[in-house]
Amino acid sequence: MNTQGNSYTFIYAAIMVIVAATILSSASIVLKPFQDRNIEIEKKSNILLSVKKGLDAASAPDKTVYVETEYKKYITNSYIVNSKGERIEGDAFIVNLHKEQAKAVENQKLPVFECKENDGSIKYILPIRGKGLWGPIWGFIALEDDMNTIYGANFDHKGETPGLGAEINQTWFSNPFVGKKIFNEQGKLVSIKVTKGGAAPNDLHAVDAISGGTITSDGVTKMISDCLATYENFLKNQNN
Numbered sequence: 001m002n003t004q005g006n007s008y009t010f011i012y013a014a015i016m017v018i019v020a021a022t023i024l025s026s027a028s029i030v031l032k033p034f035q036d037r038n039i040e041i042e043k044k045s046n047i048l049l050s051v052k053k054g055l056d057a058a059s060a061p062d063k064t065v066y067v068e069t070e071y072k073k074y075i076t077n078s079y080i081v082n083s084k085g086e087r088i089e090g091d092a093f094i095v096n097l098h099k100e101q102a103k104a105v106e107n108q109k110l111p112v113f114e115c116k117e118n119d120g121s122i123k124y125i126l127p128i129r130g131k132g133l134w135g136p137i138w139g140f141i142a143l144e145d146d147m148n149t150i151y152g153a154n155f156d157h158k159g160e161t162p163g164l165g166a167e168i169n170q171t172w173f174s175n176p177f178v179g180k181k182i183f184n185e186q187g188k189l190v191s192i193k194v195t196k197g198g199a200a201p202n203d204l205h206a207v208d209a210i211s212g213g214t215i216t217s218d219g220v221t222k223m224i225s226d227c228l229a230t231y232e233n234f235l236k237n238q239n240n
Contacts, residue, residue: 037064043093044071050140050154051115051123075125077114082106085233097129098136105230112234115142123151124238126231130223133215134159137168137223143182147235150192153177155220165216176207182228182235189232191225194218 045067048054053074060066078092083105092111100108113125122145129138139155153174160166167173177192181204184190190205194217199206209217228235 041067044068044075046154046156047071047075047113047125047140050125050142050152052152053115074115074117075113076116079112080109081112081231081234082110083108083230083233085231085235085237095127097127097138101129108230110230110234112231113140121145126227128223128227130219130226132157132160132168132219133165133213134161137216137219139168139174139223141177141224141228143235145238147238148181148183150177150180150182157216160216161213163212164210165213165219167210167213168216168220173210180204180207189228189235191228192221194221 041064045054045057045063048057048067048070051074054067054070057063057067057070080088080090080092080095082088088109090109092113095109095111097111100110111127113127115123115125117123124143124145124147126141126143127138128141129136131137135158137155137157137160139153141150142152143149144151155168155174157166157168160168176199180192182189182191184205193199193206194209195203195206196209196214196217198208
């Protein structure tokens with residue numbers, strides 16, 4: 001029995017594993033700032049898209065510079081509120097909605113971003129997060145200063161079915177949200193329903209679902225309803 005040969009093979013394999021792990025760990029440390037920066041720019045780009053800004057990011061000579069410039073120009077304020085609608089301390093941009101949603105509603109930190117238009121009007125941007133068919137879905141809902149009318153919307157996902165639920169990140173799906181109302185005439189928060197079979201043309205609280213993407217569409221409905229409910233006091237306070 002060649003114990004010496006076996007020992008050599010074991011030691012060699014162990015050394016190679018350690019070397020490979022060290023290289024991967026070092027690469028991860030080196031690349032993390034770049035990864036974090038890309039995540040930051042992607043988030044800023046999605047916030048801008050919800051208010052119809054930053055539309056030329058893909059064709060810009062330098063996407064990072066373009067997004068940063070647009071963000072600084074239009075996103076003029078951000079803050080955190082609680083479920084009572086009161087402002088609390090903290091940086092809205094770094095709030096992790098996934099972690100916040102694991103808390104009781106009264107303990108959640110709710111980020112708000114304000115977009116100042118060229119005419120001086122303010123749009124209020126609220127991040128939302130929920131669950132689709134295969135994983136998390138998320139987005140941003142922008143409201144007019146009446147805190148009722150949707151000015152814009154942007155959605156994305158981690159792993160919804162291509163050609164079906166994955167279509168929530170397409171403009172043809174998000175554009176119909178524009179002009180819809182989240183409160184009814186009696187002042188009750190009714191949110192927006194993504195309706196299978198098509199929303200009635202005069203329905204101010206519904207949009208068409210994705211054909212063949214029923215579960216993802218239902219997920220979007222629940223995501224918007226649940227997230228807007230946590231902001232209800234803030235929305236009502238703004239109009240008082």
